[in-house]
Amino acid sequence: MKTYFNKVSRSDLEFFEKLLGSRNVSTSEEELVVNSIDAFQGDFYRADVVLWPETTEHVVEILRYADQHRIPVYPRGGGTGLTGTVPVYGGIVLSMLKMNKIVEVYEEDMQVTVEAGMIYEKLNKELEKYGLFFPPDPSSGSVCTIGGMVASNSSGLKAVKYGTTRDYVLGFELVFAGGRKMKLGSRTFKYSTGYDLARMMIGSQGTLGVFTEITLRLRKLPQDFKTALAFFPTVESAVKSICKIVRTGLDVAALEFVDEPLIKNISEYKKISFPESKAMVLVEAHGSARYVEDVLEGCCNIFRENDAVDIWITRDREEREFFWSARRSVYPVSLRHSRYLVISDLVVPISKLLEAVLKTYAIAEKYKIKASVIGHFGDGNIHVHWFLGDNRELLPIAHKANDELAEWVIDVGGAVSGEHGIGTEKKKFMKLQHGEAYDLMLQIKRLLDPKCILSPGVIFDVDEVIQ
């Protein structure tokens, strides 16, 4: 690896300790290791130091200093990312976890401004008092931060009704490489005042700037909600039901697919006796009690038309929460069954969903590897779990299988990530995915961060940025 960057020296540490206080600077082995990994099972790289800024001015000073001394900076929230946004070139991990306050709730405007290290579920707990919520709902919501969600354009179970993080970001304060601070966006719901630079920053995974404060629009908490689970004799009948629900325009708030191996894992972990089936669909409706009943009835009719072997409707909030916690547990439960795991985040037009599932099984058979499919199928998002068991040697084979599927997805008009982002994991697909637009993206990166100080190795290879 070429040396583009400097390691953090004793005098650098003295500067950071003076700026942040020694409690906010750590070179302890434990902190370095814990803060140098995310949830992607890739190679291990270690940062030189972890810094915890407490104010935007701290972030400004750190980025100014790092740029002058050519020290890489990797912004970090909850560390739950699934794409390997890790300190490939060492340097600084900039943990935003101490910038975690609500700055202001604009109740009448249904908006909130938060510091970037605010945890998703904590924010929603606070917003409950106002009858408001921030909907995207990633399964990692108890740990992940709003800054991490904006940087990844995360979403989750409810995107089919409410959209992704991007749809809620009105504006933010961010700090560019070199320490320049800027506010982008506005507090208005409509905005047509020149280039929309704010939207460009969303999903940039710490490569273009560090978010310090973010203003989100919010939604009113639904009056009522209810969930149904339907079990199908074939994958085809489950996927056909999902597509029919979407095309009918039924206003569902979640529309999830789970195939047989993952149903079995969940049932064993949560001790639920699900009926025998090849696939399960979970659907939820939000609104007034009457509205929720109507939407679910429409869905159940479609399930019956498509030969569902059984349909369960949750009786109360506790039961509903139990089934959704079962759904959210899928990733950790998969890890109990397979120490090594590759997870895809592919997204396709919904007309390609069935083909995508069947293609996954065919590729799994070709590479003799176990694969199972789960996903936010209401919006075409497929998470394949490639199980390697205890055998790390199988990692390259799983990646090969996953790559073959990803190339097919791009070919049919889909994308290699619906919500997790590119990170270090998927940058090999950037040219294929974007064609000529890839060069434009590189030029934007060079313009905003010419020394490639921010998250080098993430989204782009450094030697493409620095020429």
Ligand SMILES: Cc1cc2nc3c(=O)[nH]c(=O)nc-3n(C[C@H](O)[C@H](O)[C@H](O)COP(=O)(O)OP(=O)(O)OC[C@H]3O[C@@H](n4cnc5c(N)ncnc54)[C@H](O)[C@@H]3O)c2cc1C
């Ligand atoms: C069990 C589990 C379930 C998950 N479920 C979902 C899901 O349902 N939907 C989904 O979309 N994702 C999911 N994820 C992936 C991940 O949780 C989300 O992408 C999440 O939003 C990341 O937030 P974080 O705070 O943990 O960010 P981190 O992992 O710390 O960082 C993610 C990226 O954001 C950048 N970043 C963080 N903070 C800032 C900031 N302030 N300024 C600039 N850049 C920043 C980092 O540099 C990195 O590139 C899941 C992960 C796990 C482990």
